[in-house]
Amino acid sequence: MLKYNRFGLKQTRNLLLTTHQISNVKDRAFQRSIRLQKVMALSKSTEAGNKEFVVHVKGEYDYRFICELRDDMFEQIKACYFHLMNENLPVYGVPGKLKGHCTSKNDAKAGQDKLPPDSFRLRAEDLYEPL
Numbered sequence: 593m594l595k596y597n598r599f600g601l602k603q604t605r606n607l608l609l610t611t612h613q614i615s616n617v618k619d620r621a622f623q624r625s626i627r628l629q630k631v632m633a634l635s636k637s638t639e640a641g642n643k644e645f646v647v648h649v650k651g652e653y654d655y656r657f658i659c660e661l662r663d664d665m666f667e668q669i670k671a672c673y674f675h676l677m678n679e680n681l682p683v684y685g686v687p688g689k690l691k692g693h694c695t696s697k698n699d700a701k702a703g704q705d706k707l708p709p710d711s712f713r714l715r716a717e718d719l720y721e722p723l
């Protein structure tokens with residue numbers, strides 16, 4: 593998959609998902625690991641053919657990716673999150689590009705989150721019934 597860096601440039605990465613975390617792997621080195629409990633939401637572009645998505649992280653900067661298997665990746669992330677947290681991970685659908693809905697390192701330092709508005713929430717993505 594491709595990850596956007598802070599300058600908006602695309603970098604090839606592997607995303608490793610376990611039952612407890614999401615990790616960004618460059619070659620064979622871990623760049624960053626995010627515990628699933630810290631994931632606030634996922635956002636995806638609803639533009640036809642755009643496979644861009646954002647992993648929103650509580651109190652930290654977000655990750656913006658492009659992945660041809662985005663829908664499959666979302667299903668797995670949502671399932672792992674639900675089994676760990678017993679609640680659905682919010683998913684937002686944003687028309688067009690996601691750059692404006694991605695918290696940067698500077699935003700995170702200033703205590704700002706760039707989560708999409710609630711009107712973009714895709715309630716049909718809530719697949720699981722909490723116990």
